[in-house]
Structure formats: C-alpha cells, structure tokens
Amino acid sequence: DTGVSQDPRHKITKRGQNVTFRCDPISEHNRLYWYRQTLGQGPEFLTYFQNEAQLEKSRLLSDRFSAERPKGSFSTLEIQRTEQGDSAMYLCASSSEDRAFVNEQFFGPGTRLTVL
Amino acid sequence: AQTVTQSQPEMSVQEAETVTLSCTYDTSESDYYLFWYKQPPSRQMILVIRQEAYKQQNATENRFSVNFQKAAKSFSLKISDSQLGDAAMYFCAYRSALGGSEKLVFGKGTKLTVNP
Numbered sequence: 659d660t661g662v663s664q665d666p667r668h669k670i671t672k673r674g675q676n677v678t679f680r681c682d683p684i685s686e687h688n689r690l691y692w693y694r695q696t697l698g699q700g701p702e703f704l705t706y707f708q709n710e711a712q713l714e715k716s717r718l719l720s721d722r723f724s725a726e727r728p729k730g731s732f733s734t735l736e737i738q739r740t741e742q743g744d745s746a747m748y749l750c751a752s753s754s755e756d757r758a759f760v761n762e763q764f765f766g767p768g769t770r771l772t773v774l
Numbered sequence: 775a776q777t778v779t780q781s782q783p784e785m786s787v788q789e790a791e792t793v794t795l796s797c798t799y800d801t802s803e804s805d806y807y808l809f810w811y812k813q814p815p816s817r818q819m820i821l822v823i824r825q826e827a828y829k830q831q832n833a834t835e836n837r838f839s840v841n842f843q844k845a846a847k848s849f850s851l852k853i854s855d856s857q858l859g860d861a862a863m864y865f866c867a868y869r870s871a872l873g874g875s876e877k878l879v880f881g882k883g884t885k886l887t888v889n890p
Contacts, residue, residue, distance in 0.1 A: 693878075698883075699882055700880030700882050700883050701878070701880050706876050713876075714876060749819070765819040765820070768818065
C-alpha cells in the first residue's frame with residue numbers, strides 16, 4: 659500500500675452540477691477525514707469517520723454536501739448543486755486507532771475542484 | 775473554538791542556514807497536540823513533527839525541532855541546515871486531546887523559500 663489515494667485529481671464542472679469524489683485510505687486505517695483547502699488558506703475540517711460511522715461534522719458541511727463510507731473502507735464526498743464558492747482542493751486523510759501514540763493523519767494528494 | 779495563527783505568510787532562508795517559523799494558538803484546553811505539516815508544491819501534505827502538550831521536552835526530528843511554550847501558547851518550528859527540498863508551505867495544526875474530536879485545526883501557512 660503506497661498511501662492515501664484520491665480520484666479524480668482534478669474536476670472541472672459547471673455551476674449547478676453534482677460532483678462526487680472518492681478517497682481510498684491506507685488499508686489498515688479505520689479513521690478517515692475530509693478537509694477543504696482554498697487558495698492561500700490552511701485545510702479546514704469537514705467530516706470524520708471511524709469505520710463506517712460518521713462521528714463528526716463541521717458546520718462547513720452544508721446540506722449540499724454528503725459523505726459516506728460504506729463498509730468502512732473507501733469514502734465518497736458528494737457536492738450537489740455546485741456553486742463557485744465550492745472551488746477548492748478537497749483533501750482526504752486517514753489514520754489508525756492502533757498506533758501507540760498520537761494518531762498521525764496521512765494525507766492524500768487531493769482533488770482540485772473548479773466550478774465555472 | 776480553537777484557533778491557530780501563523781503570522782509569517784512567507785519566509786526565506788539561505789541553503790545550510792537556520793530558519794524559525796512562528797505559530798501561536800488559542801485554546802482553553804489543557805491537553806492537546808500540536809503538529810507541523812509540510813506541503814511541497816503540487817504534492818501531498820506530510821507530517822514534520824508533533825508535540826504532546828503534557829510533555830515539557832521539546833520535540834526534535836533530525837534537522838527539525840520545536841520551541842513549545844505552553845504558557846505563551848507558542849509553537850515555533852526551527853529548521854537547521856536548510857536544504858532545497860525544504861521549500862514548501864508549512865502548516866501549524868492543533869488537535870484536542872479530549873475524546874471524540876479528531877479534527878485538526880490549521881493555520882494559514884507559511885511559504886518557505888530556500889535560496890541556493
């Protein structure tokens with residue numbers, strides 16, 4: 659396993675369209691996170707899964723955003739009725755609960771979304 | 775809510791010299807974790823160094839060390855013997871040690887340029 663992977667790496671869409679991103683975590687990791695990073699800013703937390711349970715959601719995650727992690731493996735993040743303000747890099751990270759110390763979050767390469 | 779502030783949008787250093795990146799944070803919690811992440815251009819974010827708030831000893835990882843001042847809520851990163859490969863965005867991040875919250879809170883980042 660070479661790390662967290664995300665697909666697609668780039669997505670260009672028109673305003674009002676729906677988009678879906680996929681994240682595959684490191685295989686033994688049971689925790690998965692989504693962050694959003696806009697230009698010139700640090701990543702902002704969106705949501706967190708432990709196995710298949712969504713345990714934490716940010717107020718940034720409006721009702722147009724939905725995330726799933728069926729069977730506790732890969733995760734999808736869907737944005738409905740996209741707006742230009744949704745243009746950002748969407749980062750996925752994963753971590754293991756079993757580490758002996760603070761669970762390090764390993765980040766994927768991100769999906770860059772451009773909404774025209 | 776916790777906040778993380780990086781007051782230096784950009785820094786530069788000569789190769790082989792030492793540079794210090796600043797980070798301050800605001801929290802009412804007594805137990806937490808602090809991190810420095812590196813994000814090279816067009817590459818994924820990687821963890822540079824971590825510090826547990828209950829530990830008085832400053833963390834070190836090879837050429838990277840931190841100056842953790844808990845009372846001042848300050849967490850600076852020192853890079854010694856700077857190398858061209860150190861050029862990147864550096865993000866300071868905070869995570870609560872309270873059960874149930876796994877999110878990282880990031881600063882806006884510092885862009886480090888290493889001059890040959």
